[in-house]
Amino acid sequence: MSNSPPSSMFYRPRLGAAADKGLLLVARCNFCRRARAYLATDLLQIYHRDTFLDDLFDGCCPRCGKSDFWRVRQRYPSNSDVGMLVVRRLAGTRTTHLWRDELYSAPAKDV
Incomplete structure (x- = not known):
């Protein structure tokens, strides 16, 4: 059995579950080295x-x-994150x- 994560869409993390x-x-972008x-x-x-985290x-x-x-990765906040x-x-x-x-066109006249 392989150690790779399942690729099925049912196992991909969703935003709603992370918010709950x-x-x-x-x-994080590893090209421009930006993380938020x-x-x-x-x-x-x-x-x-239902939005996938990768999307x-x-x-x-x-x-x-x-x-x-x-x-995009998810993680639990820790006590060391407070204030830092x-x-x-x-x-x-x-x-x-x-x-x-x-272009301007004359309004249609109602007959």
């Missing part, structure tokens, strides 16, 4: 409960865009209006 356990999610820690409960406000942030690094070096670990928290959401340029 109160886990920290550490997203998130609370799983904060990410539930943006993503669905967070569209499955690629937000900074360099590489997906080959992108990993920087956690990225959701401060709010912003909606923006999208505009496009198009």
Whole structure:
């Protein structure tokens, strides 16, 4: 029997299960050497409960865009994290209006 983890989608960790356990999610890009820690409960406000952890942030690094070096791991917070670990928290959401340029056309007249 092999020591590799199961590859079935039923064994892949999901965001909802991590939030229920109160886990920290550490997203790391080994290409640009960037690591960020998130609370799983904060990410539930943006993503669905059934989102796979590997699919967070569209499955690629937000900074360099590489997906080959992108990993999201889950871990329990420890007592040594208190006051030492920087956690990225959701401060709010912003909606923006999208505009496009198009040629003017006269309004249709109702007959």
